[in-house]
Amino acid sequence: xxxxLTVNILILFSLFTIEAQELNLNENSKKKLYTKKTTTTILxxxxxxxxxxxxxxxxxxxxxxxxxxxxxxxxxxxxxxxxLYDNEAIYIGAILRDEEPxxxxxxxxxxxxxxxxxxxxxxxxxxxxxxxxxxxxxxxAGGQLDCxxxxxxGEDFSxxxxxxxxxxxxxxxxxxxxxxxxxxxxxxxxxxxxWGLNFVRELRRFRQIYTWQPVNAKIGAVIQQAGIxxxxxxxxxxxxxxxxxxxSGYYSVNKNDxxxxxKIGLDIKYGINDAFTLDAILVPDFGQTKFDNVVLNLxxxxxxxxxxxxxxTEGTDLFSKGNLLYSRRIGSVPNLPINLNENxxxxxxxxxxxxxxxxxxxxxxxxxxxxxxxxxxxERTTVNAYNSTTDTNRExxxxxxxxxxxxxxxxxxxxxxSVTLINTNVTRDGSYRDANVTGILFDLxxxxxxxxxxxxxxxxxxxxxxxxxxxxxxxxxxxxxxxxRFSTGVNYVSKEFDNNDLGINFLTNYTSWSSNANxxxxxxxxxxxxxxVNLNSYFEYNNxxxxxxxxxxxxxxxxxxxxNHYVGGGFNYNPFKSYDYYEARQEGxxxxxxxxxxxxxxxxxxxxxxxxxxxxxxxxxxxxxxxxNYGISISPRYRFNDRLSLIYSFDIFKQINxxxxxxQDATNIYFAKRDRDTYTNSISSKYSINSNMNFNLTVRxxxxxxxxxxxxxxxxxxxxxxxxxxxxNKNSDFSTWNLDLSYSWWFAPGSQISILYxxxxxxxxxxxxxxxxSNFSNLLSDNLNHIFSLSIRxxxxxxxxxxxxxxx
Numbered sequence: 001x002x003x004x005l006t007v008n009i010l011i012l013f014s015l016f017t018i019e020a021q022e023l024n025l026n027e028n029s030k031k032k033l034y035t036k037k038t039t040t041t042i043l044x045x046x047x048x049x050x051x052x053x054x055x056x057x058x059x060x061x062x063x064x065x066x067x068x069x070x071x072x073x074x075x076x077x078x079x080x081x082x083x084l085y086d087n088e089a090i091y092i093g094a095i096l097r098d099e100e101p102x103x104x105x106x107x108x109x110x111x112x113x114x115x116x117x118x119x120x121x122x123x124x125x126x127x128x129x130x131x132x133x134x135x136x137x138x139x140x141a142g143g144q145l146d147c148x149x150x151x152x153x154g155e156d157f158s159x160x161x162x163x164x165x166x167x168x169x170x171x172x173x174x175x176x177x178x179x180x181x182x183x184x185x186x187x188x189x190x191x192x193x194x195w196g197l198n199f200v201r202e203l204r205r206f207r208q209i210y211t212w213q214p215v216n217a218k219i220g221a222v223i224q225q226a227g228i229x230x231x232x233x234x235x236x237x238x239x240x241x242x243x244x245x246x247x248s249g250y251y252s253v254n255k256n257d258x259x260x261x262x263k264i265g266l267d268i269k270y271g272i273n274d275a276f277t278l279d280a281i282l283v284p285d286f287g288q289t290k291f292d293n294v295v296l297n298l299x300x301x302x303x304x305x306x307x308x309x310x311x312x313t314e315g316t317d318l319f320s321k322g323n324l325l326y327s328r329r330i331g332s333v334p335n336l337p338i339n340l341n342e343n344x345x346x347x348x349x350x351x352x353x354x355x356x357x358x359x360x361x362x363x364x365x366x367x368x369x370x371x372x373x374x375x376x377x378x379e380r381t382t383v384n385a386y387n388s389t390t391d392t393n394r395e396x397x398x399x400x401x402x403x404x405x406x407x408x409x410x411x412x413x414x415x416x417x418s419v420t421l422i423n424t425n426v427t428r429d430g431s432y433r434d435a436n437v438t439g440i441l442f443d444l445x446x447x448x449x450x451x452x453x454x455x456x457x458x459x460x461x462x463x464x465x466x467x468x469x470x471x472x473x474x475x476x477x478x479x480x481x482x483x484x485r486f487s488t489g490v491n492y493v494s495k496e497f498d499n500n501d502l503g504i505n506f507l508t509n510y511t512s513w514s515s516n517a518n519x520x521x522x523x524x525x526x527x528x529x530x531x532x533v534n535l536n537s538y539f540e541y542n543n544x545x546x547x548x549x550x551x552x553x554x555x556x557x558x559x560x561x562x563x564n565h566y567v568g569g570g571f572n573y574n575p576f577k578s579y580d581y582y583e584a585r586q587e588g589x590x591x592x593x594x595x596x597x598x599x600x601x602x603x604x605x606x607x608x609x610x611x612x613x614x615x616x617x618x619x620x621x622x623x624x625x626x627x628x629n630y631g632i633s634i635s636p637r638y639r640f641n642d643r644l645s646l647i648y649s650f651d652i653f654k655q656i657n658x659x660x661x662x663x664q665d666a667t668n669i670y671f672a673k674r675d676r677d678t679y680t681n682s683i684s685s686k687y688s689i690n691s692n693m694n695f696n697l698t699v700r701x702x703x704x705x706x707x708x709x710x711x712x713x714x715x716x717x718x719x720x721x722x723x724x725x726x727x728x729n730k731n732s733d734f735s736t737w738n739l740d741l742s743y744s745w746w747f748a749p750g751s752q753i754s755i756l757y758x759x760x761x762x763x764x765x766x767x768x769x770x771x772x773x774s775n776f777s778n779l780l781s782d783n784l785n786h787i788f789s790l791s792i793r794x795x796x797x798x799x800x801x802x803x804x805x806x807x808x
Contacts (some may be wrong), residue, residue, distance in 0.1 A: 008787065031213050033059045033226040038091070046168030046177050048403040050321040056082050059199055059227075059302035062210040064465055067529040067560070069522055071215040073210050077173075081122075081199050087587045089163075089181040094120050095512045096201060098173035104139035105204040105608065106169075107642045108688040110156045110696075110744070116608055116639060117141050118204045121228060123149070124186025125196030130224035130415030134156045134185055136177050141642065142167045143691040146184075150317065150420065153222050154444060161747045162795065181398060182241050183797070186275055188366050192233050196226035205608055207529065207564045217522050219481050221449045224415050240271025240346065241798035244750070245451030246284050250792040251776035255782050259704040263287075267311075267793075276363035276371060281311050284355045286489070288742075288756050288791055296678070296704040296734040298660050300582040301506045305329075315362050318408045321420050322439040322456055326504035330404045331355045331425075334501075335433060338398055341671050342387040346396065353399045362414075362452070372408035375483040377401070380429070401429040406503055416445040426501040426561045435501035438712045450481040455489075460498050470508070483522060486514040495543065507582070508547055512540040524562075531559030547579040547590075558602070567606040572620075573597045583661050585671055591671065592718035593659070595623040610639045627657040627673075646685040653678040657709065659720070669714040670726050679772075692746040698739070703775060705733040705768045729766045735779045736762040750795025759789040 005405035038052040049450065058080040076099045084091040096118075098104055109115035114137070121137035137145040144165055161184035178782040187193060199212040222434040242265040265622040266282035271444050289308040298305045305328055307313055312327040331352050335455045340346070358376035386392075390691050392409040403426070410420040420441040427434050431573065439458035445451070455475040462468055476489030491507055495509035501798035520532040533555070558568025574596040581590045598620035607614045614637075618625060619630040631653035631707050639645040657675040663670045683699040710732055744754045761783035769775045 032765045038084045043157045044164045044166045044177050044179050045636040046166035046175050057115040059212045063214040064664050065209045065211045065215050067524050068493045089179050092178040094176040096173050104140050108141045109143050110694040119202045119716045121200040123198040124187050128194050128196040131412050135706045138165045156317050156617045183238050195229040197229035219449045229560045237274045242269040243796040247792040250789045252787045254785045275365040279360040281358050291738045322422050322441050324424050324503045329502050342383045346383050347386045353381050368412035370410035374406040375403045403427045418443050436461045452478045452480045470494045484519050486517050509543050514538045528559040533557040548576045552574045564606040569601040573600040590718045611639050629655045644687045649682045651680040671712045672708040673710045674706045674708045676706040696742045700738045703735045733765045733768045752793050754791045756789045759784050
């Protein structure tokens with residue numbers, strides 16, 4: 001199987017490479033904008049009253065990108081954009097006409113949040129290679145957003161460059177003025193520059209997006225369809241060296257203890273050359289990152305959490321290649337054997353392992369070569385093991401000094417294809433488990449971006465008491481243009497594949513087949529502005545036994561109507577019994593689950609309205625009597641004004657006669673048929689004084705309980721037999737509470753003061769209290785932990801600092 005896939009991949013790679021060499025986008029269809037150098041000081045005030053603005057040509061005649069692709073912009077929304085440059089930066093001036101300026105939406109939000117607001121953006125590709133954009137947006141409320149974008153990975157808004165902008169609402173619409181320093185861009189060292197360029201304008205109240213250079217939605221590949229910016233000459237890449245020192249303090253208190261701590265650290269960003277950037281953190285501090293949405297996890301696998309630490313979320317598109325990196329592994333407590341003596345137990349287990357330092361190098365050069373290098377070191381960590389017989393403590397190692405490394409080489413070619421080599425490695429000090437994973441990935445498109453072939457070949461190597469290798473390989477084919485599109489793929493994973501030291505992977509030893517056919521409208525119809533319907537199938541079987549591990553056939557649809565309310569839904573059907581080799585928690589054992597069918601409906605009213613609501617009911621039934629799931633999510637939101645908004649979300653999920661593992665002994669594996677109720681309430685609210693000064697409130701209360709109805713033993717054939725010999729209480733009742741109230745002030749470019757008050761609590765019990773009021777009161781009564789923290793970060797640009805010293 002593996003050899004056959006490898007041969008097919010190599011043949012397809014050769015065919016697509018030959019065709020891709022013919023790629024030659026029609027340059028004659030691309031608009032060109034000429035800029036000129038200014039010798040006067042451009043004041044960023046939203047006025048465009050400097051004389052040089054009147055001497056440079058305009059980019060105009062915008063065309064709709066969505067929903068009515070290709071339609072010219074109405075004259076009453078005429079848009080004119082100009083560009084100037086000097087030795088330090090480029091300047092963008094945009095006049096966005098609107099005959100009803102009082103109807104311009106302009107909700108004030110924090111950085112990198114569009115909110116309910118009109119927006120203007122500029123897309124810049126300094127190499128004009130169709131590979132990567134640096135995108136800068138300004139909202140009508142004055143908010144800033146920036147991102148790095150690729151057609152393969154979309155937009156990454158973790159960029160956070162330093163640039164300036166100003167917005168002014170006028171009687172004729174609104175005006176945007178922007179200054180983007182060269183340090184925020186990437187371009188070659190050639191004396192005459194030719195950049196890829198596009199401008200985008202969103203008329204939020206109509207949900208319409210326009211671009212200067214027309215983008216054909218039938219093809220996609222937005223970056224390759226950019227226009228051209230000419231006229232920039234003799235500019236130099238500045239020294240990109242930035243220091244971000246920080247200081248933070250924490251005061252935590254609960255019923256048992258209180259603690260006052262502080263940290264001082266430094267982040268460094270350095271532009272190695274015009275393409276690559278080094279990021280380093282010394283004495284990391286992640287104390288103000290968002291809390292995790294912990295749940296009652298009764299399944300065989302760990303809960304997967306989102307990454308909230310800035311260092312591991314910023315500019316990580318290269319490191320996400322192949323899905324081999326789960327950065328939450330770095331700093332988590334490893335699952336290593338701990339040697340305890342008889343009558344010993346660990347009295348206090350740390351929630352995480354301290355990160356000593358981390359460094360990251362990333363970027364892409366003019367030839368399309370992307371390089372990513374990530375290295376992090378966590379400290380040696382011990383805990384006390386208490387011996388109840390001798391009344392003594394002993395130091396036990398739970399995590400040795402550990403080095404985590406990711407290396408990526410990603411070569412893009414012909415503007416729309418790429419081949420990637422990625423390696424992840426975990427090395428632990430001493431005679432502990434080490435791990436290495438290597439992957440080769442490819443993503444190839446025909447010259448017209450109408451067909452795609454993609455896939456990978458990955459091998460994991462574990463060095464432990466026993467060494468072993470595993471394999472994971474896939475191949476996918478897709479038609480990627482037009483109203484009707486298709487895709488199909490196969491994925492093979494060997495039993496020994498293991499990337500869990502630095503990645504996350506739950507299932508192995510299977511082969512899966514998937515396919516998709518979908519239809520979409522490219523221009524509005526009488527009923528819908530957008531509409532799409534998908535037909536999907538998935539089939540997975542165990543490599544050893546040939547038994548079906550999972551299957552699903554589903555159809556789903558969704559679209560925006562003429563008032564921009566979204567309606568969607570779907571129906572799914574699993575026509576085969578599935579054999580679960582994991583829930584039994586024992587090698588070679590499995591449990592059989594029945595066939596299922598179900599459906600869902602999703603309604604989301606237009607967020608432009610002050611009041612909007614999302615509603616999502618869903619149900620799954622089985623071919624087994626009195627065994628089913630159902631639930632509903634309801635999330636109303638209200639925007640009181642442009643500064644204050646609130647979102648409330650409520651989710652209830654009920655499982656009737658859910659079947660799952662509860663225990664095992666030397667003779668039997670025990671399962672329970674149980675009823676499980678889960679309730680989640682959450683609130684998020686923000687108040688913005690301005691785009692640089694914001695208050696945010698986030699609250700989450702989660703409560704889930706599972707009550708066992710009957711106890712069963714697992715038979716060798718995967719069926720269950722009810723038993724009365726097991727009498728332990730294995731019911732579960734878990735509640736958790738989190739509240740974050742924060743204030744942030746961007747008091748200078750890149751510099752921030754943030755104040756956070758956080759409280760949290762959680763309770764787990766085998767005795768179920770179904771009274772909501774009583775359960776909630778017990779959660780908060782004496783379990784709350786309170787944390788007050790203050791953090792100050794100051795952004796220092798080497799070029800500015802050099803000027804300070806010169807003046808001194």
